Amino acid sequence: MINVAIQGIKESFHAIAAYSLFSEDIKLNECQSFNDVFSAVKDDTSEYGVVAIENSLYGSINDTYDLLVKNELHICAESYEQISLFLLGTPDSSLDTITDIYSHPAALGESTNFLDLKLPSASRHEYSDTALSAKYVAETKDNSKAAIAGELAANSYKVKVLAKNIESHKDNYTRFILISKKQSEQVLKNSKSTIVFQTGKKPGSLYAALGVFAKYNIGLTKLESRPIVGKAWRYMYYADI
Numbered sequence: 001m002i003n004v005a006i007q008g009i010k011e012s013f014h015a016i017a018a019y020s021l022f023s024e025d026i027k028l029n030e031c032q033s034f035n036d037v038f039s040a041v042k043d044d045t046s047e048y049g050v051v052a053i054e055n056s057l058y059g060s061i062n063d064t065y066d067l068l069v070k071n072e073l074h075i076c077a078e079s080y081e082q083i084s085l086f087l088l089g090t091p092d093s094s095l096d097t098i099t100d101i102y103s104h105p106a107a108l109g110e111s112t113n114f115l116d117l118k119l120p121s122a123s124r125h126e127y128s129d130t131a132l133s134a135k136y137v138a139e140t141k142d143n144s145k146a147a148i149a150g151e152l153a154a155n156s157y158k159v160k161v162l163a164k165n166i167e168s169h170k171d172n173y174t175r176f177i178l179i180s181k182k183q184s185e186q187v188l189k190n191s192k193s194t195i196v197f198q199t200g201k202k203p204g205s206l207y208a209a210l211g212v213f214a215k216y217n218i219g220l221t222k223l224e225s226r227p228i229v230g231k232a233w234r235y236m237y238y239a240d241i
Contacts, residue, residue: 005028055110065238073180073181076183083173084164085150088162100125101148102145111148197209
């Protein structure tokens with residue numbers, strides 16, 4: 001059985017992505033943070049790790065990009081999962097009783113329109129995982145607290161669904177990547193690769209680098225810049241090609 005590290009618990013969106021990436025049975029290694037997932041793969045506690053890298057509403061997840069370079073692991077697959085978010089409270093709660101909302105930063109960001117409209121005075125608290133935030137609210141038994149999580153978490157804990165599909169747009173997807181020490185053994189037609197590069201200070205350096213892709217008819221699907229630690233105003237670039 002393959003051991004796969006995920007950020008969060010078995011009711012999380014990371015777990016759903018992990019199961020969709022493997023056709024065989026897997027054993028989940030539940031980790032507190034993205035850094036813990038990378039560490040589990042790097043120290044061979046898990047053969048693979050699953051981490052979110054981008055959401056169609058929230059945008060890029062910078063922690064994942066930074067950890068990819070820091071740990072020098074390979075991306076060997078990816079999965080796109082549609083994300084539907086539920087507002088969850090205790091059995092005796094209602095929208096009128098909620099003063100504090102807990103969830104992963106990405107989920108809070110994806111639910112901004114709903115929260116601004118329905119719960120503008122409620123405080124928003126970042127939590128390490130959507131499913132863990134639902135578990136926390138269930139354990140507190142406090143009708144002033146609510147969590148934003150998925151349907152799987154809603155079904156697993158004794159929580160009340162206060163609102164369904166609260167994401168700002170229904171076309172809400174998260175891209176998850178599968179990381180490993182090993183490179184992917186199978187290269188398919190139209191496969192995607194991720195590379196990281198830096199450019200010089202000369203004007204036009206980035207333009208020249210990107211021109212190589214056009215010259216050789218290589219599709220550029222994403223370009224992300226991240227600061228180089230210790231070099232103010234210098235950047236490295238991630239390119240999906």
